[in-house]
Amino acid sequence: MRRAIPIRKWPAAERPRERLLRDGPGALTDGELLAILCRTGRAGMSALTLARQLLTRFGSLRALDAAEVEALRETPGLGPAKIAQLKAAFEVGRRAQSEVKRPRGAATSSRTVYAFLQPLLRDRPREAFLVLLLNRRHRILDVVTVSEGSLAESPVYPREVLAAAQRGHAAALILAHNHPSGQPAPSPEDHAVTEELVYAGRLLQIPVLDHLIVGEADYFSFADAGLIAKYNAAFERSWPGRR
Numbered sequence: 001m002r003r004a005i006p007i008r009k010w011p012a013a014e015r016p017r018e019r020l021l022r023d024g025p026g027a028l029t030d031g032e033l034l035a036i037l038c039r040t041g042r043a044g045m046s047a048l049t050l051a052r053q054l055l056t057r058f059g060s061l062r063a064l065d066a067a068e069v070e071a072l073r074e075t076p077g078l079g080p081a082k083i084a085q086l087k088a089a090f091e092v093g094r095r096a097q098s099e100v101k102r103p104r105g106a107a108t109s110s111r112t113v114y115a116f117l118q119p120l121l122r123d124r125p126r127e128a129f130l131v132l133l134l135n136r137r138h139r140i141l142d143v144v145t146v147s148e149g150s151l152a153e154s155p156v157y158p159r160e161v162l163a164a165a166q167r168g169h170a171a172a173l174i175l176a177h178n179h180p181s182g183q184p185a186p187s188p189e190d191h192a193v194t195e196e197l198v199y200a201g202r203l204l205q206i207p208v209l210d211h212l213i214v215g216e217a218d219y220f221s222f223a224d225a226g227l228i229a230k231y232n233a234a235f236e237r238s239w240p241g242r243r
Contacts, residue, residue: 007035007046016048030061037085042077050077065090066123094119106138107209110221113174114212116140121178121214129156129177133170138209142168156193158200165206173201175211182216194222198231202239 007015016032025033034051041050054075058064064086072083097119103112113132120143121128129147132140144164147156156177165173175197177190186194194211201208210223222228 007048031055034061034064034086037089038078038082039085045077054078062123066125068125094123103140107132107134107140107174108138110210110212110219110224113176113210114214114219114221117176117212117214118219121176122216124178125180127178127180129175131161131164132174132176133165133168134172134174134209136171138172141170144168156197158193158197161197162200162204162206165201166204170206173197173206173208175208176214177212178214184213184215184218184220186213186220186222191227194227195231195234198228199235199238202232202235 013019016028016035019032020028020036028036031048031051034054035047038047038050041047045053054064055061057075058067069083069087072078072086098116102116103109107113107116117130121130127149128145129149131144131146133142133144135141146160146164149155161173161175164170175194179185190211190213194208197211198208208228210221210228212222213220
């Protein structure tokens with residue numbers, strides 16, 4: 001069996017790391033970028049060959065990003081350190097992309113909030129429930145993940161959402177979660193938890209302004225659908241005189 005030549009022994013002009021520093025990351029292929037993250041291959045295989053095998057197995061960078069840790073462990077040559085490096089790199093990229101789209105003013109448009117949340121939520125393999133903490137001018141103070149569950153659901157407890165709001169000194173909230181199925185249509189459970197959180201927020205004078213469900217290429221806004229207003233009206237009928 002022919003032994004693979006380690007990348008460190010390649011001519012300097014052909015090594016991915018040196019090429020990145022000389023020509024910029026845009027000059028490298030997906031496989032070469034992954035090879036830099038992997039750093040080393042395994043016995044008889046260079047890091048570049050390992051990276052290409054990952055792309056072949058998972059089909060794309062996006063699919064690799066969405067892969068569960070257990071699936072990555074099944075790839076020979078990927079140990080805990082390499083998996084952690086890959087997951088960290090993808091998460092840094094997600095956060096950087098989201099930061100570019102972070103609303104600079106008041107978070108009043110569902111479309112603007114969706115653009116900010118999409119990189120953080122769209123490709124998550126499991127359902128995650130996020131809370132955007134807003135100040136009195138409805139500017140985003142922080143984004144808190146309060147729950148991360150299974151492929152189908154993420155259990156949400158109002159006390160955890162409201163505790164996060166109080167710790168962050170939030171004046172208002174926007175709720176958000178993803179549907180790994182890619183379809184953003186709300187489930188009966190989504191309706192129920194949203195109504196419950198609107199009520200709880202009203203009691204603590206921390207209003208819920210919206211709840212966005214992020215899908216593959218679109219989103220659902222409870223506020224745009226008139227449901228937040230509906231739940232507020234129901235609260236006022238149930239609790240007359242409470243503001």
